C-alpha cells in the first residue's frame with residue numbers, strides 16, 4: 001500500500017484484504033441503506049458478522065463462495081494443486097462458520113448468509129428478500145440461500 005498507486009489500484013489492493021469492504025459487501029450495504037436500514041459494521045459478535053442490524057436483532061454475513069465453501073457452487077471448487085491443504089483449510093472455515101451461526105442464534109440473533117455469487121446473479125430479488133427478512137417478514141431459513149442444494 002504505497003503512495004505510487006493510483007486510487008483505483010489501491011482500491012483493488014484493499015479489496016483483496018479478506019473479509020472487509022469487499023465489493024459484494026458494499027453492494028449489500030448500499031442496498032440496505034437505500035431501503036432505510038441502519039447498521040453497524042464493526043462487531044464483536046461471534047464470527048464478526050459483516051453487517052449488524054441491532055434494531056432488527058439481525059446479522060448478515062456476506063460470504064465468498066470459495067473461502068466459505070458454497071456447497072455445489074462452481075466458485076467453491078478447490079485448486080488442483082495442494083488439494084489437501086485447501087480442503088483442510090476450507091473445512092476449518094466451514095466448521096467455524098457453523099459454530100458462530102449456532103452461537104449467534106443461541107444469543108437470539110437472526111442470521112442471514114448472502115453468497116457472493118447470488119449477488120451477481122439476482123440483485124433485485126436479493127434486495128427484496130433481505131428487506132423482508134430484516135423487517136421480520138420471512139424466516140431466516142428462507143434467506144440462507146443455497147441455490148445449489
Ligand SMILES: [Zn+2]
Nearest residue numbers: 065070073117
Ligand atoms: Zn456461490
